[in-house]
Amino acid sequence: MLAAPINPADINMIQGTYPLLSPLPAVGGNEGVGEVLEVGRSVTALKPGDWVIPANAGLGTWRTRGVFPEEMLLKVPNDIPVFCAATLSVNPCTAFRVLADFESLVPGDSVIQNAANSGVGQAVIQIARASGIKTINVVRDRPDLPKLVERLMALGADHVITEEMLRKPEMKDIFKSIPRPRLALNCVGGKSTTEMLRHLQPKGTMVTYGGMAKQPVMVPVSAFIFRDVRLRGFWMTQWRKDHAQDQESVAAMMNALCQLIRRGQLTAPACTEVPLQDYRAALEASMKPFVSSKQILLL
Numbered sequence: 001m002l003a004a005p006i007n008p009a010d011i012n013m014i015q016g017t018y019p020l021l022s023p024l025p026a027v028g029g030n031e032g033v034g035e036v037l038e039v040g041r042s043v044t045a046l047k048p049g050d051w052v053i054p055a056n057a058g059l060g061t062w063r064t065r066g067v068f069p070e071e072m073l074l075k076v077p078n079d080i081p082v083f084c085a086a087t088l089s090v091n092p093c094t095a096f097r098v099l100a101d102f103e104s105l106v107p108g109d110s111v112i113q114n115a116a117n118s119g120v121g122q123a124v125i126q127i128a129r130a131s132g133i134k135t136i137n138v139v140r141d142r143p144d145l146p147k148l149v150e151r152l153m154a155l156g157a158d159h160v161i162t163e164e165m166l167r168k169p170e171m172k173d174i175f176k177s178i179p180r181p182r183l184a185l186n187c188v189g190g191k192s193t194t195e196m197l198r199h200l201q202p203k204g205t206m207v208t209y210g211g212m213a214k215q216p217v218m219v220p221v222s223a224f225i226f227r228d229v230r231l232r233g234f235w236m237t238q239w240r241k242d243h244a245q246d247q248e249s250v251a252a253m254m255n256a257l258c259q260l261i262r263r264g265q266l267t268a269p270a271c272t273e274v275p276l277q278d279y280r281a282a283l284e285a286s287m288k289p290f291v292s293s294k295q296i297l298l299l
Helices: 008-015 082-086 091-101 119-130 145-155 191-197 221-225 236-242 247-262 276-286
Strands: 003-005 051-054 073-076 110-113 134-139 159-162 183-186 205-208 230-233 271-275 294-298
Touching: 003 082, 008 276, 051 082, 073 247, 091 119, 091 183, 091 236, 091 247, 110 119, 119 134, 119 145, 119 183, 119 247, 134 145, 145 159, 183 191, 191 205, 271 276, 276 294
Parallel strands: 110 134, 110 183, 134 159, 183 205, 205 230, 271 294
Antiparallel strands: 003 294, 051 073
């Protein structure tokens, strides 16, 4: 292995609260990039020197070396930055799918999302920008808010607002220059998600792919009756299971993301590099509030 990030789902798996749990004893980590050192005689799709990422969750990437069947790995180009490859299989794929699979968005449309500084949020901003789609990005208020706003705007965000702003009349000013969103992306839950939903177009869709606040999604009855909003869920692991026999769709997604990376339109999230022996410090840092830098284990 070359590098592997620490994601919230990795922590949840260790805590035993994630829907997917590996049999014990287990190696942590669902994402990362490795270099093939040797292959068996019957292996045809991979060769020494190739870069590979997990084909599915649960591989156990926080390790220096491993022996795997070739169907458990996906080859990725080794001409992209190593941190882009290491963080490719979860967050960018989630961002790609939620933007593509729920609403037929066209250039000029808009999307609203919370947790905009998360790995998925940063990928949504960049993929949307490359497609001509406007983004309204909601973040929690924090001491270094101006710095965070500057960083998200540099990625291509059109608007960055706090959760408190969602409730204010000034929100109307945003919709003077861009249309109300047809798609909302929720990774938080609780009150801020309810407020975000109010800004959707009639017949718009809100997709929930995370629940960082550990609070339920509350929806006013009027949103269903009078605006016919749609609530959907998305889990990348389930998408991969559903498309296990559809390698064409998987390859098309990976190729599209790698092309964006090559063109400089999709970068890795802000990362903090941590040697594997310091994994305890990395795990602790990944669970602190208001952390916008992803911990990456160097293997």
